[in-house]
Amino acid sequence: MKSVTFRAAGIVVAAALVLAGCSDSNSSSPSTDASTAPSASAPADGSSSETSAADLAQLDKVTVTGEAGAQPTIEFEGPLTFSDLAVKIYSPGTGDEIQAGQKITVNVYQVTADTGTESYNSYTGEPEPLTLTEGQLNEKLLNAFVGQKVGVRVLLGAPGTAADAASGTEAQPGSVAAVEVLSVESLLDDIAPDAPGTPQVKFDDAGVPAITLPKEFKAPTVIQRAILTEGDGEVVTSSNTIKAHYLGVKASDGSTFDSSWSHGEEPIEFSLQQVVSGWTMGLSGVKVGSTVLLVIPPEFGYGANEGHELQAETLVFVVKVEALVS
DSSP: OOOOOSSSOOOTTTTTTOOOEEEOTTTOBBOOOOOOOOOOOOOSSSSTTSSSSHHHHHHOOOEEEETSSOOEEEEEOSSSOOOSOEEEEEEOOOHHHHHHHHEEEEEEEEETTTTTTTEEEEGSSSSEEESBBTTBOHHHHHHHHTOOOOOOOOOOOOOOBBBBBBTTTTOBBEEEEEEEEEEOOOOOOETEEEESSOEEEEOTTTTTTTOOOTTTOOSSSSSSEEEEEEEOOOOOOOOEEEEEEEEEEETTOOOOOEEGGGOOOEEEEETTTTHHHHHHHHHHTOOOOOOOEEEEEGGTTTSSSTOOOTTTTOEEEEEEEEEOOO
16 A cells, blocks of 8 residues: 655655655556645746635745845744645746656755744755656645746745654644756657667457567666557546556566456556556556557656565556546
8 A cells, every 4th residue: 555755854855745655565566556636737927726825925924035046045024824835936937848747856945934944955965856746746836846947946835743642743843945946857758669679569369469678678767658559539647547458567577567468358447646657657648549658667667665576677568548437
């Protein structure tokens, strides 16, 4: 089952981020238990349609100064209180547009919401990498970044936490943070089915595929997607539930680790919020009726599942999207 992890460093990687764990380590199917609601981009005027007026009023009391690329100064007359994660764009970017499914690097400067005391500063260390997918990010933060441009600076506010005697956890004050996007990287590479080194797929008379890895195959560092046949149905989104047939093999030796065809003639139904992120990103944007080849590095497969038999494996899938359920 899913394990939800909150990292201790910084609002952007603590209160704001939910790192989606993966499925039971004994399962070799592509499913996880990650689940979030669909989201929409933040308005370009700097406000967030999902942040309450009261919380935005608290952020409006904050003044952030400093040049782009430099550690900012955050000033306010506290204490500030927030009912939920509050998001505000305080300086737009001018670089490449940021899209869902990409990886960004950010710098974070965070202070406590009561006294303004510094509580985290990545400017003195290493920037934080963030993957912009539902299930990886708090949806308000995802909405804030998607549609903006590199260089955008985001102001965040988060509520404090109460003491928990049972666990021995002390009460923590709320936080205010300035987050600056430094760069963006695509995590999905669309390739031609006949590109050199691409796994080859053949179908038998019953339509069941077999995957062959060519000698020149090299494991990629990003998700690779090749559309083998394009359907004419609706376009799949990352929040959809679909029915699909699939075959999965290990890139290390070409052996099959799972196949829906071995379970019967009926396709498998699953939510794209309950699968490994390589499936979520790789199948988003694909039309129903399509057959797709996916090559998924461990980072987007089972790399985070300690002890999973596929933890270190690059995975190669053929997926036939049969139907859109919801």
